[in-house]
Amino acid sequence: MLNHLFSPFEIEGKQLKNRCVVPAMVMNFCNEDGTCTEKFTEYHEAKAKGGFGMIITEDFAVTPRGKGFKYLPGLWNDGQITGFREFTERIHKHDTVIIAQIYHAGRQTSKDVIGEAPEAPSAIPCPFSPDMPEEMTVERIREVIACYGDCARRAKEAGFDGVEIHGAHGYLIAQFMSPYSNKRTDEYGGPLQNRIRFALEIIEDIRKKCGKDFIVGYRISADEFVTGGRSIEDTKTIVPYLDRAGISYVHVTAGVYRSFDTVIPSMYCSHAWIADLAKEVKQVTHLPVITVGRYNDPRIADTVLACNKADLVSMGRQSLADPETPNKAKEGRFEDIRQCIGCHHGCIGNLLANIPGTCILNPCIGHESEITDVKTDKPKRVMVIGAGPAGLAAAISAAKAGHSVKVYEKNRWAGGQFRLGSVPAGKGEITSFISWQMNELKKLNVPVMLETEVTKELVSKETPDIIIAATGAKPIIPPIPGVEKDFVTTSHDVLSGKRNTGTNIVVIGGGCVGAETANHLASNLKSVTLVEMLPEIASDEVVVPKWGLVEELEKNKVRICTSTTVKEIKDHAVVLSGRVEEELPADTIVLSVGSKSENILAKELKEQGYDVRIIGDASKVGLAGAAISQGFELGRSL
Structure with a gap:
């Protein structure tokens, strides 16, 4: 079983024991000054112990102004090297290759994080940031290029086996590379040869400072999935230039912040959903290609490798749900693997709040040193x-x-x-x-x-x-006149199969449970109206799953009435009040206003x-x- 996934692989003379990769994921486990912590080390060490062949650590900022989050690691000065040297020594004890992803957030940060205005190729703000970025001068561009090279040199001194240049997800390098965000007309903007210049000069500077035997990977969004952004054909044209410049592998991902649901897909996205984009990239380069995107089952990862769509597979959030996934899979213990469900609540939900990440299914994440085996001497x-x-x-x-x-x-x-x-x-x-x-x-x-x-x-x-x-x-039963009628039920009873519905349904309560119940009924070809007293639905859901849910509701033609309450339930009808004033026919009313x-x-x-x-x-x-x-x-x- 899994002969492809558990075959060795070599990159720049470094031997990987298998094709299982942990991609960079922001967890906010370092100090605010970018220095290493024991929490950061133990979090990664658990994955090394769990059998991953290569680990790519999260976003090492090349300069303080490049931080997108407050508690990222950094190698922007020599004083940060010592802590990460101890870190790499711990990881190497488990026969794991360790890579430092290096990046600059560009416009995808804020004054709240970095204390000053973001910088970017053009004065166009990130959709998720309130701040207008400063356009970088050519002099500043060259300073930042040197920062990338110096950061990589420090990573090598700290014992990392290589670096991964983050040229994806709409961060600074991607901002230069894409006409979606780069509106310059100098040598760093306009036609493709100018837009890729920033990336090529960074690679050149890193190679000059780190030599030829150092792994220099490159992460790229194969398709940015935004109007005016790069497509897979653009990316396939660019990769050979990166190859000739001296990179060691290509890590194929997708999206920018505006298309955040493609950067970190939720449960509404299929497994291995961009494996075909990785295969497209493999057709234009001899370099190793890493694929990523909703891999929570090693058997699917092995299948993608068997189909020659990629050379290695990143299992990011799966490594949060179960850091021992490779070891368990290699031993055939699939039933022991705790699978990521793509919910976003512990990882992305915390990240967006700028607090340390976790996993709702795995309470040990971020607490590895605190949680040890407990044995009672007084069994109860x-x-x-x-x-x-x-x-x-x-x-x-x-x-x-x-x-x-x-x-x-x-x-x-x-x-x-x-x-x-x-x-x-x-x-x-x-x-x-x-x-x-x-x-x-x-x-x-x-x-x-x-x-x-x-x-x-x-x-x-x-x-x-x-x-x-x-x-x-x-379920809470709200005091609506007529709520006792026999065609009134609850989301609990509908979802559990205890109660069937008619074909013309009103769901009262547009929180996550109510919205999902409405979607469930509409996907079964029912006519559904969702009524919510707040101005928006699913306000208790994390952004990407919410986008997926809203898209499903639109696809299934659910009518949504926000800022609206139910004044009365009549015989086979409800009376709506607020933004919508009408008497709405219904043969089933579903209550979903919360639980007690x-x-x-x-x-x-x-x-x-x-x-x-x-x-x-x-x-x-x-x-x-x-x-x-x-x-x-x-x-x-x-």
Whole structure:
């Protein structure tokens, strides 16, 4: 199995033990002055231990003005070298090639991050930044070129096996290369030979300062997916110039910030979605080509290699969900791999808030040194009520700590509301995480009693030392006149299959759950109207999945009424008030205005003297990541 993925590969004399690559991903784990931290080191070391053949670290800023985020690594001065020399020594102990990605954000940053105006080839602001960039003079361009070369030289002195020039995603080099962002008319703008000059001079400066035996990779957006941006044909024309200039490999990605959903695709995007673009690039160069883009299954990565679409495969967010993916895959333990679901909440959601990244499925990310194996010397009988992600996480960590654990779930399936979230289009991979949790419990010999409702009598019979109440939440029923009518139901009942609907449906509540329920129904050829009292829908969703959801709603012709409330529910109709004033016919009304904690039994058991710990939505309704983390920590602490 996976003979292609686990075959060795050589780049500039450096031997990679396999074709599994970790691409650069901003996590905000360094100090604000760009120096290395133990958190940064241990985060990468976990992936090296996990079997990745090559790791490309996140965006080393070549100058402080080039930072796009506050806590990036930097090699813009010699004082930063020492910490990263210790870092590379730790990574090399695990037979892993380590590459420093070097970059300048250009206009894709802000004064809040760098303390001054951004700089760019032209005075055109980034769609995601409030600041107008300063147009770079030719003198400043040459200074920055030297900064790239000096940064690469420091990376070599720090023990890195090479650097990857970040010429993708709309950062400074890409800004020069694309007519979308470069409107200059001097030697660095206009026709292609001028727009690529900046990149070619950077490569030349790096080679001059680092020599021929140093890996110098180049990351490029094969297609920028914006009007006026570069296409794959432009990229195929450019790559041979980069090749002749002296790069060592091409890392094929896509997009700019305006097309952010192509830079970091969400669950609404297919696996290996730009592998064919990598194949196109392979046709114009002899250099190794790395592909990236929604690889969360090593078997798919191996297939892409087998089809000769690329030479290596980057598995970025999959390395967050499970840093041990290569080791597990090589051993054929596919059921043990915790797969990324493309949700964006822990990684991108935190990044956009300029705080350290994480993964909602893996509470250990960023806490590798703090989280060690825990073994109790006083095993307890632990009853977990509820097999949602919080309850299962608590059961797993409690069992690993040595406690005797039993899990009870009143429904047919484990997963709680998280499993219901897998029902709408694009969300199906959520079930892979619940399956992973169930597999972990199976290995730990923890029984999970499904279709078993916990009563006080059952608790009395089992006599647990500790009860973990992960009983979730139930839908809020709003006080709308007519809400008791029999054609009114909830998103929970629709998504669980407990209630069918008619063909003309009104969904009340346009948060993420309501919007996804509307999309689910519309994708099944129902006529759906979504009513939301706020000015926008899905305001509780991260930007890229939200874009995907909105696109799906448009494709499925869902009518959306924002800044609108439901005044009354009549017989087979709703009365709308606000931006829209009308009486709207409907044969099914679906309520999706939120949930409230379900913890009555837990409180009663507490009153009877049991040691009850309430977690997840049963404690406070929130997102899955917080519930999983809470369950994980509780199980370890018992």
